[in-house]
Amino acid sequence: MWRLNKVRHKSGRQGDSLEELKLKRREHEKALRRARRDRQLVSKRLLLNDDEEQPDPTMDTHPGEQDVVSLFLKLQPSGPGREAHLKALSKVLRDPSAQLTFIKQENSMHLLVGLLTGSDATCRLQAARCLHELSHSPHANVSPACLPATPYLLTYLSGQSTKFTELCLYTLGNLCPDSDIVKEKLLAQGIVPALANCLENQRHNLAVVEAVGFTLSQFLQAKDAAEKILLAVLASSLPSSLLSVLTPDPKFGLAPAIECAWCLHYLTCGMKDNRVLLAHGALLQCSSLLVSLGGAVAEGNKEEGLELFICPLLRCVGNLLSSCPVADLSTHVGDARLVVALCALLQVYLQTQPALARQSAWVLNNLTAHSSAFCSALLTLNLVPGLIKLLPFSQGINTMILRILANIAHKKKEFCAQLAHRGLLSALCATLKMADQEMVTLSMEVLYMLVVSGPQVAEEFVRQGGLSLLEAVQYNSEGEIRGRATHLLEEHLLSYSSYCSDNNPRS
Amino acid sequence: METVLQPDLVRLLKDEHMLAESCDEDRSTGDTREPRRSDDEEEKSPFNFSPQLIHLHKDHELFEDGDVHRHMYLQDLYVSGEADDKPTLSVSEFACHISGCSAVFSSLEEYEHHYNSLHRHVCCSCRRSLPSARLLDIHLQEWHDSLFTILAQRQDMYQCLVEGCGQKFSTSKHRKDHLIRIHKYPPDFRFDKTKKDRGSRQMKRQQQKDTAMEVVDDESEGACDVLSDQPERGESMETHACEEEAARMAKSASAEERADLSAAAARSTENTSTDPLKPRYSYRIPSTVCFGHGSIRGFRGRRGRRK
Numbered sequence: 100m101w102r103l104n105k106v107r108h109k110s111g112r113q114g115d116s117l118e119e120l121k122l123k124r125r126e127h128e129k130a131l132r133r134a135r136r137d138r139q140l141v142s143k144r145l146l147l148n149d150d151e152e153q154p155d156p157t158m159d160t161h162p163g164e165q166d167v168v169s170l171f172l173k174l175q176p177s178g179p180g181r182e183a184h185l186k187a188l189s190k191v192l193r194d195p196s197a198q199l200t201f202i203k204q205e206n207s208m209h210l211l212v213g214l215l216t217g218s219d220a221t222c223r224l225q226a227a228r229c230l231h232e233l234s235h236s237p238h239a240n241v242s243p244a245c246l247p248a249t250p251y252l253l254t255y256l257s258g259q260s261t262k263f264t265e266l267c268l269y270t271l272g273n274l275c276p277d278s279d280i281v282k283e284k285l286l287a288q289g290i291v292p293a294l295a296n297c298l299e300n301q302r303h304n305l306a307v308v309e310a311v312g313f314t315l316s317q318f319l320q321a322k323d324a325a326e327k328i329l330l331a332v333l334a335s336s337l338p339s340s341l342l343s344v345l346t347p348d349p350k351f352g353l354a355p356a357i358e359c360a361w362c363l364h365y366l367t368c369g370m371k372d373n374r375v376l377l378a379h380g381a382l383l384q385c386s387s388l389l390v391s392l393g394g395a396v397a398e399g400n401k402e403e404g405l406e407l408f409i410c411p412l413l414r415c416v417g418n419l420l421s422s423c424p425v426a427d428l429s430t431h432v433g434d435a436r437l438v439v440a441l442c443a444l445l446q447v448y449l450q451t452q453p454a455l456a457r458q459s460a461w462v463l464n465n466l467t468a469h470s471s472a473f474c475s476a477l478l479t480l481n482l483v484p485g486l487i488k489l490l491p492f493s494q495g496i497n498t499m500i501l502r503i504l505a506n507i508a509h510k511k512k513e514f515c516a517q518l519a520h521r522g523l524l525s526a527l528c529a530t531l532k533m534a535d536q537e538m539v540t541l542s543m544e545v546l547y548m549l550v551v552s553g554p555q556v557a558e559e560f561v562r563q564g565g566l567s568l569l570e571a572v573q574y575n576s577e578g579e580i581r582g583r584a585t586h587l588l589e590e591h592l593l594s595y596s597s598y599c600s601d602n603n604p605r606s
Numbered sequence: 607m608e609t610v611l612q613p614d615l616v617r618l619l620k621d622e623h624m625l626a627e628s629c630d631e632d633r634s635t636g637d638t639r640e641p642r643r644s645d646d647e648e649e650k651s652p653f654n655f656s657p658q659l660i661h662l663h664k665d666h667e668l669f670e671d672g673d674v675h676r677h678m679y680l681q682d683l684y685v686s687g688e689a690d691d692k693p694t695l696s697v698s699e700f701a702c703h704i705s706g707c708s709a710v711f712s713s714l715e716e717y718e719h720h721y722n723s724l725h726r727h728v729c730c731s732c733r734r735s736l737p738s739a740r741l742l743d744i745h746l747q748e749w750h751d752s753l754f755t756i757l758a759q760r761q762d763m764y765q766c767l768v769e770g771c772g773q774k775f776s777t778s779k780h781r782k783d784h785l786i787r788i789h790k791y792p793p794d795f796r797f798d799k800t801k802k803d804r805g806s807r808q809m810k811r812q813q814q815k816d817t818a819m820e821v822v823d824d825e826s827e828g829a830c831d832v833l834s835d836q837p838e839r840g841e842s843m844e845t846h847a848c849e850e851e852a853a854r855m856a857k858s859a860s861a862e863e864r865a866d867l868s869a870a871a872a873r874s875t876e877n878t879s880t881d882p883l884k885p886r887y888s889y890r891i892p893s894t895v896c897f898g899h900g901s902i903r904g905f906r907g908r909r910g911r912r913k
Contacts, residue, residue: 127683131674138665140673142680313680320664361676368664394619407679410672414662421661439618446615453695454671461660461668468657480618493698495668506657532717534701534710544655571721576705583652590650 138322143273144313145235146266148228166191167200171207174214185214185225192232195241201233202244212248227252227266234273242277249274250288256297264297265310272314282321286328290318295335298344305351308344312358315341319365329369338366338379345384353404360385360411367415373422382419382431385412393440396447406452409444413458420465428470435476438466442482445489453494460489460499467506474507474514483507483521490526493535501530501541508548515552524549524560528568536577543572543583550591561595740769741797748778749801767791767798 134140170188174181191197201207214226230252234242252267271290274281294315301307315337321328332338341363347356363381367373373381389412396405416437423431441459448455466473477483486504490497504523508515523545530542546565550557569592572584662668678684700717702709704725711717727742728735731750736742744765747754757763762774764781768789775781778800785791785798 124678124683124685127681128674128678131677131681132670135670135673135677140677142677144680357679365664368662371661390619394616397616397619404679404684407676407684410675414669414672418661421659436619436621439615443615443619450695451693452671453693454668457668458672461662464657465659468659481614491697493696497698502658505655509655509657529700529714530698532700532703532714534699538698541655544653547651547653548655571703571725574705575703579652586650586652 141276141320143235143276144269146231146269167197168204171201171204171210174210181214182219182221182225185222185229189225189228189232192229195237198233198236198241199238202241208244208247212251215248216251224263224266227255227263227270231266231270231273234270242274243281245270245274246281246284249285253285253288253290253293256293257300261301261304261307264301264307268297268307268310268314272310272317275314275317276320279321279325282318282325282328285318286331291331291335291337294318295337295340298340299336302340302344305344305348305355309355309358312341312355312362316358316361316365319362319369326369329366332366333370333375337362338376338381342379342381342384345388347408353402353408357404357408357411360408360415364411364414364418367418371422373419377419377423377427377431380431382416382423383433385415385419386432386437387434388412389416389444390434390436390440393436393443397443406448406455410455410458413444413455413462417458417462417465420462425469429472432466435473438463438473438476438482439480441466442485446485449489449492449496453492453496457495457499460496460503464499464502464506467503471510474510477503477507478514478517478521483518483523487522487526490530497530497533498535498537498541501538501545505541505545505548508545508552512552515549516556519549519552519556519559524556524565525563528563528565531568531572536580539572539575539580543580543587547583547587547591550587557592558595561592566592566595736797741767745797767795 131140167188170184170191173184174188188201192201211226211229214222215230217223217226230245230248233245236242249271252271255267256264258264271285275285294311298308298311301311315332319328319332341359345356345359345363347353363376363385367376367381370376376382389409392405392409392412395402396409419431441463444459445456445463448459467477477486483504486500489500504518508518527542527546527549530538531546533539533542546560550560566588569584569588573581573588575581575584675684697712700711700714702711702717702720702725707725709720711720723737724735727737727739729742729745729750731746734745736745744767748764754763758776762776764775764778766773766775766781766784766789768785771789773784775784778798782793782795782798785795786793791798
């Protein structure tokens with residue numbers, strides 16, 4: 100289990116106060132956000148030795164170039180001390196400047212690869228550790244130097260030594276995002292079947308599952324994930340294997356499931372047409388997982404890292420729904436409780452993780468877009484008032500919620516009446532006054548559908564003072580909006596003008 | 607916003623046999639939805655909403671926060687729970703619809719107050735904004751009703767502005783004296799301008815005509831007083847009767863204006879606006895706009911005097 104509860108900081112020192120830690124974390128977050136906006140968001144992971152509790156990035160005494168060089172020299176002749184030297188080297192290579200020094204030494208990689216593939220098993224392990232440290236380097240030209248080792252790392256994935264396999268996997272995972280050339284090379288060297296076999300064979304070793312998931316997610320999170328990579332993965336046994344390990348193991352924890360979910364997310368968002376994944380039952384599995392997670396969250400389960408798992412699942416369901424024909428919807432989302440789960444997630448995460456709330460709303464939109472059944476479910480389960488309460492919240496939440504309500508109104512006239520009955524009209528009287536132009540436009544669309552659905556709704560709208568509201572809208576700076584307000588007034592609300600309070604002729 | 611979840615949701619999520627049947631509805635009906643409206647209506651209607659399936663690609667901005675959290679986790683920087691500052695959830699603002707009025711509000715009440723104060727009781731002819739229906743009534747009578755002028759020569763027509771007083775006077779000056787003496791009004795009550803004052807202000811406006819920005823300078827008339835000198839840029843150039851009338855009035859009153867100019871200028875430097883809003887901008891109502899009392903737009907017909 101990737102230790103979630105331990106807060107570890109790359110640059111943290113022993114004496115840092117809580118405030119300083121917070122500050123550093125915020126700085127990191129800002130840097131990540133910037134990288135994301137530049138589409139350069141890339142991470143590497145460091146697998147610690149069993150005897151290590153915390154990475155020690157700041158060693159008081161720099162090991163110095165001498166140590167690296169001297170160790171390297173000592174490694175060259177074969178002899179009994181080699182393992183010890185290798186182990187020492189692996190510790191020394193934790194330091195970035197030592198990493199640089201090492202790769203500058205002539206034939207250093209050649210030596211390392213030789214040890215990786217030699218007959219001494221312990222040396223293999225230590226050599227792999229050295230490579231792992233190098234793969235994690237912050238310097239741009241260090242990890243590419245490890246490329247000669249990749250065919251061997253891939254071969255070792257089918258081995259039986261699970262600790263060793265894990266190490267190889269994380270090393271490969273760190274090397275993946277370096278460049279497209281690396282990915283091309285790995286693809287040619289057979290990374291997809293290697294990962295597929297590894298996952299199938301080591302399915303019960305959750306630490307390895309987590310490592311495979313991580314590596315695959317790095318491989319798939321290409322800047323412009325080549326379609327051939329996606330197709331290669333989809334054609335393999337990986338999708339079904341990923342789905343089979345998607346349900347988290349309560350003892351081991353969420354980490355393997357999290358990685359696999361992110362892999363599925365990269366697959367679903369990369370393809371416009373997700374028929375293959377649908378055929379594997381991805382939507383069914385992800386949506387039933389969401390239902391149970393929704394229940395857990397609704398009951399107040401505060402398990403650590405739940406959001407890290409819910410996030411990619413939501414995305415999978417959202418994108419899979421956009422590929423699923425409505426007639427097949429009931430097969431793929433057999434459980435109508437999905438709407439309940441989504442509403443629960445919306446409510447629970449609104450304040451703490453608005454991004455998750457936004458994603459839940461998006462999924463609900465896709466669910467209700469063409470399905471009368473799910474629209475009907477929202478009404479009969481009395482979930483609409485809860486949605487209406489969310490209309491004040493901006494930054495993508497209220498526009499999506501309004502879309503959902505519009506989806507419902509669009510289906511049947513009876514739905515319109517029910518929506519009006521549950522308070523949508525008065526909510527629209529407020530949303531029509533919002534500064535966000537999209538909200539105003541959507542509100543008018545919904546209002547139109549409600550008003551034409553039947554005379555009672557139109558009357559109710561007039562009773563609530565809708566006429567003067569629309570009159571004000573008639574002076575909006577946007578011509579389209581003015582026109583629509585006029586159309587509503589003149590074509591559809593004309594006959595209800597007798598409800599106006601004063602209509603006395605001038606004496 | 608309550609954070610306690612509806613107990614119903616929890617109950618619903620536990621019910622495994624819920625609504626399995628309703629999903630069949632889609633299988634049978636598929637895409638055949640009940641036709642929403644007749645073809646005729648469809649053609650004329652400017653409304654065109656249709657439900658959209660939205661597919662999001664990897665780098666979509668909706669995914670930004672989640673991606674950042676994911677990588678915080680990968681880099682061992684993730685902290686569960688509320689260790690960090692809570693992200694601020696933002697609430698939509700409200701904005702005045704009236705073209706050119708850029709006022710923005712954080713609550714509905716503010717919006718309503720703004721609209722009711724500044725846009726509701728506006729004179730069609732001279733665009734002056736009055737604070738109540740009654741004062742608008744009186745304004746329309748006294749300024750824009752020629753019948754009133756005729757009748758006023760023979761009888762007391764100028765109503766006291768205080769509701770319930772009921773007294774009438776032969777001239778506006780008499781009324782003003784009454785307001786000051788009996789009702790303790792200030793001598794420069796903003797909603798009791800005479801036509802003369804308006805003329806002098808117009809004179810000033812014409813001098814400012816060339817300035818690019820129309821500045822709301824005369825606070826004393828109540829907020830957002832706009833003149834019809836310049837038609838709205840971009841609007842169709844219908845010559846409104848009001849404009850011509852206003853121009854005529856300005857020219858004819860020019861003689862008296864100069865005397866009042868200094869007085870008006872003194873008045874206009876007062877800036878004790880009680881407007882609670884954020885920075886006010888100049889705004890123009892399109893010349894074709896006419897609303898509030900006396901509106902002849904649309905279907906409501908001429909509205910009578912409010913009692």
